[in-house]
Amino acid sequence: GKSAPFCICEIRGKPKTKCTTRHIDKTLAPAWNEEHEVPEYERGDLLDFAVMDYDVGSSADLLGRATLEGRDFDHADGFEGEVELHDCGDKPATLKVRIRVLLPPPEEPRASVPGSRLRVAVVRAGGLRAADWDIRGSSSDPFCKVQIKGKDASKRETAWIGRTLEPVWNEEFEIDDYATGEDLEFTVMDYDRASAADLLGRVSLAARHFDRAFGYAGTLKLRDCGAGTPSTLTVRVEVLPPLREGERVAEPGCVLR
Structure with a gap:
C-alpha cells in the first residue's frame, strides 16, 4: 500500500512556529523540496519533525517523527542530511532536511509617528x-x-x-x-x-x-x-x-x- 505523506515542523513548545508541507499522493518516497522560515528560534530550542499520512475522511496517521537539537544545526554550516525517523513501524525510514539559522535583519527606522x-x-x-x-x-x-x-x-x-x-x-x-x-x-x-x-x-x-x-x-x-x-x-x-x-x-x- 501507499501513503499520502506530508511533513510538519515546529519548535518544541512553540505551536505558532508550526509549518506544514503539501501532501503527495500515493508514494512511500515523497520529495517535497519545500522551504519554510520558522520564527522565534532561540539558542537551545529543539526542532521537531512529524511525517504524517493525509486522509480526507479522518485525522492524519503518524508515519514517523524525529527531533534535532540546536547543537546539530546552530552553527555556521547549519545542517544538511538525513535523520532517522522513530515511531514508524518495523521498517527503517529517514527524513532529509536542510537547516540554516538566519540572523535577524538590522532594525530599520520606523516610518510611523503618533497619528499615522x-x-x-x-x-x-x-x-x-x-x-x-x-x-x-x-x-x-x-x-x-x-x-x-x-x-x-x-x-x-x-x-x-x-x-x-x-x-x-x-x-x-x-x-x-x-x-x-x-x-x-x-x-x-x-x-x-x-x-x-x-x-x-x-x-x-x-x-x-x-x-x-x-x-x-x-x-x-x-x-x-x-x-x-x-x-x-x-x-x-x-x-x-x-x-x-x-x-x-x-x-x-x-x-x-
Whole structure:
C-alpha cells in the first residue's frame, strides 16, 4: 500500500512556529523540496519533525517523527542530511532536511509617528480552495478582509468576485489610527448569499515588515486554507503621515451639507 505523506515542523513548545508541507499522493518516497522560515528560534530550542499520512475522511496517521537539537544545526554550516525517523513501524525510514539559522535583519527606522495612517492595497490571491459546487463545477466567490489586529473599527473589505480561485481585486484602502508596532490581519473568505462566509485562508503581517521607509510589497502564504492547498495573497502596505490639522478625507457613506 501507499501513503499520502506530508511533513510538519515546529519548535518544541512553540505551536505558532508550526509549518506544514503539501501532501503527495500515493508514494512511500515523497520529495517535497519545500522551504519554510520558522520564527522565534532561540539558542537551545529543539526542532521537531512529524511525517504524517493525509486522509480526507479522518485525522492524519503518524508515519514517523524525529527531533534535532540546536547543537546539530546552530552553527555556521547549519545542517544538511538525513535523520532517522522513530515511531514508524518495523521498517527503517529517514527524513532529509536542510537547516540554516538566519540572523535577524538590522532594525530599520520606523516610518510611523503618533497619528499615522496605513494605505493597504489588496492585489490578488492565488491557489484558493474551492468552497462551492454546482452543475458548472467547483469554485469560490472570494473576498478579502483586512484590519489592524485587535481593532475591529479598522476593518475594510474588498468586493467579492464570482467563480474564481485566482481573484484579482486591486483595491486600495486607507486605515486611520495606526500605532507603531501594530500588526495587520488579512482574511480571505468565500461569499455566500444563503449562509455565513467560509474561510479560505488567513495571514498576519507583522509591523516590522511594513513600518519602514519603503513599506511592504509582496506575496504572503495563507494558513488555515486546507491541507495540500498552497494559497497565497499579494498585498502592498505603506505608512502615511498623520492628517494635518483641518484636513479631512471622505469615507464611503459620507453626506455633504
